[in-house]
Amino acid sequence: MSWLDIGSLSDIPERGARIVKTAVGCVAVFRTAEDEVFATTDRCPHKGGPLSEGIVHGKSVTCPLHNWVFSLETGEAQGADDGHIRTYPVSVQDGRILMDVSDLSKLSAA
């Protein structure tokens, strides 16, 4: 694990998201109404919609392009749709968001 401080919890609106640019593409960092933080790829597997622009409800996000719904915890598409988004480990400590970037750098090195 290689934790990197990517910003403050207050940088992300409640029930909203911001993106982090990485060598392997944009990662969406979500904040729920309960101040839980999740990180996933920003690309919907359906037509590449930017998930960070979707509506965040409960622990799910709805893709803004065609309303696919993904669990932020597992990355699985919900309901009738079939698909999966990659999730990344994040944690919050003293209001700062830490993301595990070891996977990201590995992929970029390859």
Place this chain on the structure above:
Amino acid sequence: MTKKLIVIGAGMASGRALEHLLAEDPSWDVTLFNAEPRGNYDRIMLSPVLAGDKTYQDIVIHDDDWYAENKVTCRFGEKIVSIDRAAKTVTADNGEVLAYDKLLFGTGSNPFIIPLPGHDLEGVIAYRDLEDTERMMSLQEGQKAVVIGGGLLGLEAAAGMALRGVDVTVVHIMGHLMERQLDEAAGYLLRKALTDKGITVKCSANSKEIVGEDGKVKALMLDDGTELPCDLLVMAVGIRPNVGLAQESNLAVGRGIQVDDQMVTSDENILAVGECVEHDGQVFGLVAPLYDQAKIVAKTLQGEDATYVQKSLSTKLKVTGCDLFSAGDFADGEGREDIVFRDPARGVYRRLVIEENKIIGAVFYGDTSDSAWFFGLLKDGTDISDMRDTLIFGPAYQGGAAADPMAAVAALPDDAEICGCNGISKGTIVEAINNGATDLAAIRATTKASASCGTCTGLVEQVLGATLGDDFVIPAAQSVCGCTDLSHEDVRRLIKSQELKSQAAVWQELGWTTPNGCHVCRPAINYYLLADWPVEYQDDPQSRFVNERKHANIQKDGTFSVVPRMWGGITTPNELRAIADAADKYNVPTVKVTGGQRIDLLGVKGEDLPAIWYDLNQAGMVSGHAYSKGLRTVKTCVGSDHCRFGTQDSTGLGVKLEKLLWGSWTPHKVKLGVSGCPRNCAEATCKDVGIVCVDSGYEVSVAGAAGMDVKETELLAKVPTEEEAIEVTTAFIQIYRENAKYLDRGYKWVAKVGLDWVKEQVVDDLEQRKALVDRFELSQSIYRKDPWAEHAQPEKARTYAPMADLTLEAAE
């Protein structure tokens, strides 16, 4: 040999430690210092003292007799000024030096005073000790108090003073009360209960300054300019462990005095207990852990083995009539699930947080009778998988029935208005049912409820169902989404009649089954709230589709389109130059003329949006709202200005309408057209509102479509003056805003309610027309503004950029 123990601070924790210690070994020679001029009393009970339920005598824990019996030397009203750890002595403030074998810190905590300008004025107090309580009790009926802090202590102070007839306002910086113990839904219910007690609650409120007069507090000023006059200002924003003396004595201090599992500080002869302590990174404010620590302190002093272990905590608020309970962890962390139960009839809210088949958090409001049972499951880590389906109903209800979908309507009081058109209450309908009207047609015939616009039909049917029971089968109306059984029409009606003014109120009062809705219902509810309560409700960007949140249209590749407004389709060379410059500067790949007579810049990158808006703003242009469920364009022809056939100034009317209507949110998009003569070059007769000018005046027609459906408009009214044309148009748009289902275009809605009903309201009933126009104007006083200008400001613009760029990080 007798051992000497010196105790600093006579609070509840050190008091309990002494009880345990002296019960086991009365031979200790104890000297007890306390800065307050009294012994140990029950601080938790200060709220009942404030409320008048108890007196100070009732809450004394250790009186003079107890100290005498236990041979404790009391030095009340005296402080320790320094400690010599090497010599094992303390120095009191009168200079006396006393030796100790063991020293116990019980210095407690200090209230945190926000260093606002004016915090040192007379009449600004904390809520910590008997003096503070007596100060609050000295207020007379009708005097004013402001409490900063909507946590446990602040609310108890507010409730106690309110009970004494004091006019109390609570100012809380967070979005809902007691945010550390409660989630938003329970916070909403609590706020409602306090408001019912006559307490004014202001959330999301930032204090700016305490205003004084002759050195005495006069008012609290908020950063939005609101001034709250007060005779007393109570700050209850939190406590800080009192560590000054420990720090000066070079003991290890973090947030509190650091102790190990035996409650021993970094000096083996010095112990600490209570709110001044930091154990394993935690500090403490509730009494239960302090009493646990006290036991360990006594054991350690006796040389016995004992280990302090932190336990789960629960909170109850001691305010009569506000029944709430919170325990464990109900935020943070992955792999957690919620079970939510709401009973609007009883004002009950229950939420359990489950992780790996165990309860790890609970928030209850309204009915906490089973809280001990749930707290037991939580503390014991009981596996709840077997009772999961019925768990939320409590111990007596295992295997109980599912929640009743009609509960929300059944719970309405008799005077709740069901039919807004005819002002028919639930009681009237129930009476009609009891008199033999047992179906919808009969209700319409006898009460007129649901007989006008018909949007309350679903509710009337539910009243029938609730009153007649199984004798009435409710026709299945389509619910908003999986989060509720109510239809859009039901929800709209209930938001109005029950005066629901926040999302939390809707979720709770209408029995939503999810914590905060979904992508289907939340945008609809957000719209209904802002349309019905423009002043009270604040638009929530996080409940909007991306286009309305970012004020631009998302394209299939994730870029955006930008369309500045061109009033009535009129532009100038300067505007065109600014658009051309912006297209060059931001590498806009496509520039297109739209069907609504303006120019679309397609393919703008999300992070460039604030900058391009800023540039367009500089040229005097504002958002065209080409992305919104709101007023889009007013298409015009050149009219009598240039055209030889033109009968009236259609361009001028178009510009006036657009300047009046822009910025307003509507159930779906709204497009207008104004043609200067019946040749209709502006294609006005396929718009949501189309005006065709004729020699004798203006034909205002509505409910056209030119999309998936193509439909000609229908005549609403023919009016002689431009002023009246504007009035009828505005009233039509407002009645559509107030009544239509979210995402119904105007023509779909008119088909549902009938054009005749719309005519009655907007054309025939002049009083109603005026009222509609007034309500529209009230709403526009808030929404008629340029969102681009706001989002181009640095603090908003920031949110359009990535929060971090790790590609740069790697390059470095």
